[in-house]
Amino acid sequence: MLQQIIDRRLAGKNKSIGNRERFLRRYKEQIREAVRRAVDGRGIRDMERGEDIQIPKRDISEPVFGHGQGGVREIVHPGNQEYVKGDRIERPKGGGGGGSGKGKASDQGEGEDDFVFHLSKEEFMQVFFEDLALPNLARTQLAETPEWKSHRAGYTSDGTPNNLHVVRSMRGAIGRRIAIGAGSRQELKQLELHLEELLKDQRPGDAEQMQAIAETQAKILLLRERIGRIPYLDPIDLRFRSRVRVPVPTSKAVMFCLMDVSGSMDESRKDLAKRFFILLYLFLTRHYEKIDIVFIRHHTQAQEVDEQNFFHATETGGTVVSSALVLMEEIIRTRYPSSEWNIYGAQASDGDNWHHDSGRCRELLADKLLPLCRYYAYVQVAEEEQNLWEEYTQLVGEVKHFAMRKVTEASQIYPVFRDLFKKEGAPA
Numbered sequence: 001m002l003q004q005i006i007d008r009r010l011a012g013k014n015k016s017i018g019n020r021e022r023f024l025r026r027y028k029e030q031i032r033e034a035v036r037r038a039v040d041g042r043g044i045r046d047m048e049r050g051e052d053i054q055i056p057k058r059d060i061s062e063p064v065f066g067h068g069q070g071g072v073r074e075i076v077h078p079g080n081q082e083y084v085k086g087d088r089i090e091r092p093k094g095g096g097g098g099g100s101g102k103g104k105a106s107d108q109g110e111g112e113d114d115f116v117f118h119l120s121k122e123e124f125m126q127v128f129f130e131d132l133a134l135p136n137l138a139r140t141q142l143a144e145t146p147e148w149k150s151h152r153a154g155y156t157s158d159g160t161p162n163n164l165h166v167v168r169s170m171r172g173a174i175g176r177r178i179a180i181g182a183g184s185r186q187e188l189k190q191l192e193l194h195l196e197e198l199l200k201d202q203r204p205g206d207a208e209q210m211q212a213i214a215e216t217q218a219k220i221l222l223l224r225e226r227i228g229r230i231p232y233l234d235p236i237d238l239r240f241r242s243r244v245r246v247p248v249p250t251s252k253a254v255m256f257c258l259m260d261v262s263g264s265m266d267e268s269r270k271d272l273a274k275r276f277f278i279l280l281y282l283f284l285t286r287h288y289e290k291i292d293i294v295f296i297r298h299h300t301q302a303q304e305v306d307e308q309n310f311f312h313a314t315e316t317g318g319t320v321v322s323s324a325l326v327l328m329e330e331i332i333r334t335r336y337p338s339s340e341w342n343i344y345g346a347q348a349s350d351g352d353n354w355h356h357d358s359g360r361c362r363e364l365l366a367d368k369l370l371p372l373c374r375y376y377a378y379v380q381v382a383e384e385e386q387n388l389w390e391e392y393t394q395l396v397g398e399v400k401h402f403a404m405r406k407v408t409e410a411s412q413i414y415p416v417f418r419d420l421f422k423k424e425g426a427p428a
Contacts, residue, residue: 024123031119054116150243159240173237181227188223191216253342254292255284256328259310260349262299262319265381272381273348274311275413280346281307283421294331298324304331321353321388325364329372338372345369345376351386362391370399377420378404 024031034054083089155168195216203209257280259273284291295310296302299317302324328345336343353361370376378392383406395402405416 035119052116052118150245153242153244155239156242157236157238157240159242163241163243165239165241168239169233169237172239173233176234176237177230177232181230184223184227188220188227191220191223195220252290252292252340253344254294254336255280256294256296256331256343256345257281257310258296258298258302258324258328258345258347260299260319260321260324261297261313261316262352263316264319264352265316265350269350269381272407272410272413273379275410276348276379276381276407276417277346278311279413279417280421283417292336294328296324296327298327302327319353320357321349322357322360322364325361325369329364329368332369332372343373345373346379347377348379348381349388350382351380351384351389352382353386353388355387358387358391361388362394365392365402366395366399370395370402373401375401376403378402379416379420380404380406381408382406383408 155165195213198209198213198216201209202213257277259277261270265273281293284293293307295305295307297305297310297313297315298321299315300320300323301317304327305313324347332338332343365376380389389404389406392402392404396404403420405420407413407416
């Protein structure tokens with residue numbers, strides 16, 4: 001019989017995928033630290049790609065048992081001028097290998113390098129965003145277009161070969177054969193016992209008895225043929241796994257990204273802000289399928305733009321931060337009512353603002369936006385605390401779902417981002 005084995009595993013045909021996943025779990029901390037170092041040194045356009053990970057040899061070494069030769073041994077050391085028979089030789093000082101750690105380089109000898117392997121793009125991003133989530137994500141309302149999820153719904157008599165349940169089908173076939181052939185088997189058993197009795201009492205030359213034996217044998221043959229015609233497996237025996245699609249409640253969420261592109265935001269500060277928003281954008285698009293992202297750039301005037309213009313446009317000007325907050329409120333009122341949407345806001349600025357405008361920004365946040373938002377994060381990409389920072393500081397103690405951090409160099413982006421969007425209940 002020809003047998004075909006089809007590999008339907010979700011992991012594909014890479015037979016070592018299980019070993020690789022176990023390896024990644026085992027050295028999670030070292031890999032996470034390597035990912036953090038990689039992000040610190042990357043440019044904006046290189047944020048989402050794989051990485052070569054190096055694990056020190058000491059971290060992957062395994063403890064082993066060694067067996068010495070044991071017993072009393074006599075060894076001849078050529079050139080010995082210090083020891084005689086019975087002397088104890090001390091262990092070398094300065095390391096197990098006997099070397100002092102000093103001397104000149106040599107062209108001989110061998111060593112072991114640190115273990116290096118490549119993280120794919122998907123593995124890199126999975127480690128990168130592993131324990132992050134939007135804070136306070138709630139189920140506000142069932143989405144207009146419900147999300148459908150497939151659930152098991154017993155078995156059905158028709159379906160595709162992929163869904164065939166072999167055990168259930170064979171169980172049904174056995175039950176059908178037992179039910180159909182039960183009467184015939186019982187009658188066959190009785191005839192066989194009757195035939196056995198006739199054969200025992202058979203008398204030579206008794207024509208009537210010979211005829212009874214022949215008739216019983218014919219009936220037995222007929223019953224056996226009838227039982228043999230019962231099919232081993234009939235189409236009515238086949239059972240297929242049945243699955244039904246049921247609507248499940250989905251949370252609708254929107255993230256507003258507000259970035260200052262005024263003249264006071266030099267290229268280094270804009271680069272920090274873009275890094276923060278690129279991390280946020282990658283995080284949102286990879287973890288939430290049902291989420292809208294609204295990009296708002298502002299100088300003296302605010303404008304809603306697409307992803308390309310948000311990250312790459314070079315427009316600049318003065319600074320009126322409130323224009324972005326006003327536009328955000330208008331968009332919420334028009335398109336994203338808080339009764340139906342989970343609303344989040346993230347703002348990046350150097351803190352420089354027209355001095356008469358900073359107080360209005362605080363009022364807009366406190367009175368208009370924060371009551372509508374589930375979470376709002378402000379990141380300042382400058383060290384100097386200007387009037388906008390001072391105004392926003394007044395909100396930190398009053399509103400629990402408002403957070404603000406300061407970032408002055410690229411290496412601080414990743415820790416601040418993780419701090420702002422860590423899962424609820426996760427350690428700081």
